[in-house]
Every structure is written in C-alpha cells, then in structure tokens.
Amino acid sequence: MLILQQEYLKKVKKKSFIILTLLVPLLFVGMFALIIFLSMHDDKQERTIAVYDESTLFLGELEPEGTTQFHFIPKVKYDTLRTNLKGSEFYAILFIPENVYSNNTAQIISEKQLPIDLIERIARRLSRFIENDKRQKVIDEAGIPDLDERLAETRTTVRVNTLKVSETGEARKSSSEVAFIASYAMGFIIYFFVFMYGASVMRSVMEEKKNRIVEVIISSVKPFQLMTGKIIGTALVGLTQVGIWVIVGLILLGVGQSFFTPESAGEMSQSLMESSQQMGSTVSQDMANNQVADILELVGNLNLPLILFSFLFYFLAGYLMYSSLLGAVGAAVDNEEDSQQMVFPITFPLILAIMILFPIARNPEGPIAFWGSIIPFTSPVAMLARVPYGVPTWELLLSMALLILATVGAIWAAAKIYKTGLLMYGKKVNLKELIKWLRYKN
C-alpha cells in the first residue's frame, strides 16, 4: 500500500508527468491543426505552366488554378521548350494532343515531380471541360430545351444506412464509419498506454536495482508486494492522467457547447451546405441537419456500456500482463542496453497488434481479426478494435478468459524472475537463464 502511494506520488510529482499530461492533448490538437493547416495552405508555390494546345479546344479557357498560372504557347516554342525546360520561366509543360477528345489523354512534362494534387485538379478540369462540351452537343442534338436540368435531376446518391439486428430482434442503425474510427482509436489508445506505462514500470524497477536500494526495500517488504505496488501505483498514474484529460476535455466541450448554440449549429450546417453546393452537389439544409443528428445517433447506438467495460477490462489486463513482464525484464538486466534486446520480444506482439489494427478495423470478422483478438498477447488491442462492430459473446468471453489466464501466468513468471533477478548483478541474462530462474523453488 505504502509502495503504491510512494510510486504514485513520485511519478505524479515528476516534472515529466506534468509536462506530458499538458503536452499530449496539445500535441494531438496541434497535430490535427497542423495537418489541416498544411492541407489548406499546402500549395503556396507560384508556378506557371506552359500549355501547348494542339487540339485548340482550350485556348484561353484555362483559368489560374490556385497559385498556378497557365500560359498558352505556340508549337515552335513548345518544341524548343521541351528540350530545354530547365532555365526557362515555366514550371512544367501541359501538352494537350489533337486527339484529346477521343483519346482522353494529355501529358505533363516537367523536370520535377508535380504535386499529385495539382495533377488531379488539372485532370479534373480538362475532364469537366470535355464532358460539358460533349453533353452540350448531345443536348443540342436532342433538341429538348430543359434536358440539362432534367438530367441534373436524375443524379442520385444513395446512402446505405446499415441496420443491425440485435438478439432481441430490435433493429438499430449502425455505421461502419463511426465504428471504424472508434475501433481504431481505442486500439491505439490501449497500445499507447500499455506501452508507455509498462515501460515506466520497467524503468522504475531498473532504477531501484541500479541504485542498489532494492535490497533494503525487500528486506522490509516481499518482492511480490514491491512489484504489485509498483504496477498498481503506475496504473493509477495512468488513470489520473486519463482522468485529467477527460475532465479537461469535458470542460472544453462544455465551453464549446455554450458557443455552439442551436442557432450557431444551424449556421454551421448552413455554411456546410453552401460549401457543398459549391462543390456541385445538392444537399438541402434539412439533410445537413439530419446528418449531424445521424452521427450523434450512431455514436449513441454503439453499445457504449459494453465498449467502456471492455476498454477498462482490456486496458487493465493488457497493462498488468505487459507491465509485469517488463518489470521482470527490468529486474533481470543490469543496464539500459541489455534491456533493449529483452524488451523487443515482449513488445513485438503489441507492435504486431497495431500493425493488424487496420485490417481488423476494415474487416472485423476476418481470420486476422479472429485470431488476433483471441490470442492473449494481441487481444487487448485487437479485440478492442472489434468491439464497436459487435462481437459474438462466446468470442468475447473466450478472449477475456484467455487473457486472464495469460495475465496470471505472466504475473507468476514475472514474480519469479523479479525475485531472482533483483539481487543478481553483473550477469548477462539471456532467455535460457530466465527459464532456469522460473524453475527455482523459492
């Protein structure tokens, strides 16, 4: 108990804890802001692209695209420019061949690779131009005056709302997108915490061993008590940290809500609508409002209590398993360098779990998802990624049971290694040695 408190206070008081607690949310917000910022202000470079239009369809029709200007050039210039683009004032040459109408191909000749984005925009522009032109011809030929409008009306986008039938026969709306995001996020959070706090336990054990204070401590308490105190203390540090984030998040949400009154929400969907209209689609304000409501409903329709419960369960079990193993490594080795090579085999399943997280979130019923969420070493991450989609009860129970077994086993093994390793100095430990320690009676 005392160790727990000590470990907790020691870590919470540390500057790094405070900094990390403050920094991580900022970092996340900052990261998103940066991504948005970059994607918005990405293409600032001023370019002039020379256009040689063999088809003469586009002459004078290409408006500047962002910061990119188009400049039409005659064939003679095109020929000279082609061989010596470098040193000219042009960034690239766009060659529209004569048969573009039938062939649907144009070329961009440049020295450097153009941003994919820009190429796509140019392509879209050319396509739309030709498409409109073709359509106009069809309309003219058909001789129906409002054909354009009527055709526009035929455009339809079907949204497929997924409904899931629960055991009680009740059909609920579900959304793969929301589940996808939730599953990915949760898998990642678990991974992050298990890794971070497991490593923290290991460092703490190693510090005690290196300082040689550990012999004094275990002459007062049993090694197992020391290990448990340390692990639980660190877990509480983690929960405190999450708690702070949740509270800060809620406060921010509260502050945010007072800004986003229903009217402002309306305004927001208004502006959303406008922007979507600009993009050429026809969405009514009603639909926009519906979408917001839909998302809220979908989030509500996720089985939140189950998700929360499994999050806590897999977090705790996964953390206990990995932190006890890492703690044992901390006790077995003498220095940081040796620990690295022992840590890798232990954390490998965890890294593997993160790697299969994406396939799992895409196909939560596939074999990767199944085995990943049953095998204890990956299940904390993998199963959690599946839970938002709904998992058969027996699979969930099997996975939990196996994880509990593995956790108990890991703690047992860790306790043995821990006890033996703590007072062992100057011995280079390998896996064989560790297995020998497991066989010791005391």
Added chain:
Amino acid sequence: MELFSARNVNKVFATTRALTNVSISVKKQSIFGLLGPNGAGKTTLIRIINQITAPDEGELFLEGRKMRQADVAHIGYLPEERGLYKKMKVGEQAVYLAQLKGMSRKDAMQNLKKWFERFEMNDWWNKKVEELSKGMQQKVQFVTTVVHQPQLLIFDEPFSGFDPINANLLKREILRLRDEGATIIFSTHNMGSVEELCDHIALINKSVKIVDGPTNEIRQKYKSNVFEVKYKGNFGQVDSALGYRFKILEHTEDEKENKISIQYLNGGSNNELLQAIIPAAEIISFEEIIPSMNDVFIKAVQESNNPKIQKDE
C-alpha cells in the same frame, strides 16, 4: 540470553552450496561478528535472516519463537551493496524507508530529527541524494537502518567505503546501540574492527562454519605459545640458554634493550621459559602473544582448506 538463532541452515543455489548446516546463536545485547572469505556464504546467511531468501532447510528463531515475515520490522539491515533513490529528497526518503518498516509517519519524523541532529546533518533534509557526497550518503543509509529502533541490527560490510573519521563514528554508534539494548550481527573483512567490537564471532568458509565462540576465547585457543621477551644482555647467551625446546622466531638488538620472539615447542609451563632465560639475561618484560583476529582468520581458513597441513606440523 539468546535473542536470535539459526539452526541447521542449508541453502543450495543452482550448482553451488552456499550454506551447509550452519547454526549460530546470538546473545541479546551483544555484537556478533560473521566472518569469512569472499564467497563463503555470509551474505546468503544474512539474506536468509532478513527473509529475503528462504533456506532450503533449517529454522530461524527470534526471542525463542520461530521467525515470521512480519519480524523484519524488528530488523535493521544495512546491505553490502547499498544505495538510495538518487532523485528523492533525503528527508522524504528516510521517512519512506522508515514507514516501510512499519513506523507511523509521525514517529518516523520524530526519530529521524533526533538522528539527523546527532549526525549533524540537519541541513540535508531537503537536499536530493545525488547532491550529497558518498560519505554523506552512507551516513543517511546508516540512519535509515537504525531509525525504527530495531531489536536486531545487521550490517553487511559496514565499514567498506567509509573514511576513517566516519568509520570511527560508525564504531562508536554501533557500541552505543548495543549499550542501549540492541543486538548486532555484522559481517566484515576488517579484522581490526572485529577485535574492537565483537563479543562473539563465527567464521564461515566454503559454506561451512569452522569457528564459533567468544572473541577472546578464540584468540586464546589459536595462540601458539609465542612469547615476547625484552631483556638486557647478550643474545648469544640467551640463544644457547634456550636450547632445543624453544624456537626463536625473531630478535632485535638495541642499546637500551633487546627483544626476542620465542615459540615454545611441546608445551610446558611459562616458568620453564623464564627459568631458562634468567641465568642468561636480565628480563625487562615478559608477555604471551595472543594472535590477532587477522592471524586467527588466516590460520583457521587455511586449516579448513588443507586439513593435512595441520597434522604434518
């Protein structure tokens, strides 16, 4: 009265025997020296007493009853390999360690203040351990070992790394703790401190206890009939007067007095020796040499390593 005893303790590590049938008995309010060459098993025995490792066989008794895990609260242990949390403040850390031994926070603070006063280390309370010198850290370690007023104190190589001033302070404190009622077991290579401090010793060699008894008796037992005689007179006359029954180990001649070290072969009374010398020279002083702990240690270990040598002599 006996405070602590270990009976027939055996301990085997994977391939090596650490302790073979070792029994010790420690009297209350005494200082018990646990001696032996490196790797003999001292530290293992000490760890067993501290309940850090369990013996394969054998039992431990404290105040006549079997020892339990909870008894570690009555033990103060200063390990050979010792350290402190480097980043923690001295006072905070001392309180924590005392609390681990079952003290309340308040009592711990009170006792610590006293000890910090005595060791003149009051201003260290809020310093981080890493800011202290090694000698200072050792004082802190000593204080944290004794602060919970344990009945039984165990020091493993307490003097290693201490400068002479601190070593003296430590000796003084150990003696004072004994006088105040504590019982002390300590292991050391420093034979000088054994002579000064220990009431009783046990010597372990290669996992087996080879010598056990009160310090004085053991030194008596290991004496080899060596005498130092100071005299006025001629060395040659003394030499011839002694004859074949005595062996002269060394002699020095000086203007004031001559000195001679004699080993008395085949026993006999001290008077015989005196009678042999008196006719040859004027005796100034006559003293039987009691072997130092150092000699006892070396002799005992050598004998146990090569039992033959003894017989051949």
